[in-house]
Amino acid sequence: MEKLGPGSDADTLQVLAMIPRDGFSLVVDAGSGIGRQTLALASRLQTTVHAVDTAAKHLDSLGRYSAQLGIEHLVQTHCMDMADIPAIFRDVDLLWSECAAYHIGFPNALASWLHAIRPGGYAVISELSWLRDEVPEHVHTYFRRGYPDMRTVDENLSIAHAAGYEVIATHILSRAAWIDGYYDKLEPLARSLLDHPEQAVRTFAAQTLEGIHVFDSAADNYGYVFYVLRKPVGETTAVA
Template identity: 60%
Template sequence: MSHANPVDLVFGGMEKLGPGSDSDTLQVLGMLPKVPHGLIVDAGCGRGRHTLALANRLRNPVHAVDSYEPFLSSLIEGAEGAGIGPLIQTYCMDMADIADRFQGIDLLWSEGAAYNIGFPYALKTWHSALKPGGFVVVSELSWLQEKVPADVRRFFKTGYSDMRSADENRVVAEDAGYRILATHTLPRATWIEGYYDRLEPRARSLLDHPDQAVRDFASETLEEIRIFGSSEDSYGYVFYVMEKV
């Protein structure tokens, strides 16, 4: 019996693979002091909701990097459907290797993906790939308050033990050789609309799936959604808009 891929079952066909929205993506893009042209790389693009938003707005090729081939295939399909196929180039590779493949990057964009290799490591390793004065925009899960409900703190101890406060992340960015130009916190609604509101019923329907791995992934997903509901806005995704110094 072939094992079902839990990620495909839970996330299959979903446009959003994380919190966010096109309007937030474009609002943050507008925080850059000038419009980027030239080499634009989207690191950890997933299905590429934001990749398409960037390419559409900038009318500039976007080089989309992800290590999961099915996501890239669905991005190409989406780009063709949106009539911007020629603007999207995909690379199935690890985002830690970006500096080996690309040099002189004008804008490196990464929504909700840098944690896969660690925020500090991502910023350090990408630094050499950017042209002088190049821009980096990374959204990173961050603590937003000192006061965090106990079960929320407990969840992230295993879920993302390296999570830092927004102020700590500013220091990380400066240490890695960037100047922070602006920040933007994703509104609560962008976690729910088209993401948790679709994910919850799907995960619930998989709780009695014959495959143990699928059941486990489904219940982890539901626990994450429950934690968000009791978070009292103690954490969120913060976009850090940075310039290479």
């Protein structure tokens, strides 16, 4: 799998262009995974992007991909918990996180990472969000099991304001970014594992296919939303 989650370079760069600033001295990608967006950011910004992830194998893959693209000098990997970012990084100009903040909780991530960002710096964080008030029951049932903490866009905007951010913009991840290179590769792989001798593998494959079916039938009731945020200039940077 070249992608470990929904996303596309086109969406990443479209959101990057929403930030009213051209250059960044310190960029951190929280929960980088194998780094599709890390590479897109590094290539466009031509500045070092610090990729943070707890999986060493993902960071090793990112290192290989960056070398293949000839931009290994623009990617620095850190095998660590994204919750520890404020203890390691100071005065971050741009903190980026796609499909990862939920690992430590969206409200907790926003509150924690604010301390690592310099006044006037930016955070771009994508979070799975409800997009409509009326949601089919089978979709609600699926996410009550899989992600019961999922909130509406307005609720997440309120969380961002309460954490101390200014909201610059939002962007809904395109439907194609879920399918191309992700679900279109994941679905046949999951189907091939339905008869695997290990029960745990069969269960995981069935759950994966259920998630794809829910997405196909959900009529855009949910999606990943990028929240483009700014730390006010009047805020000071401190360790939580």
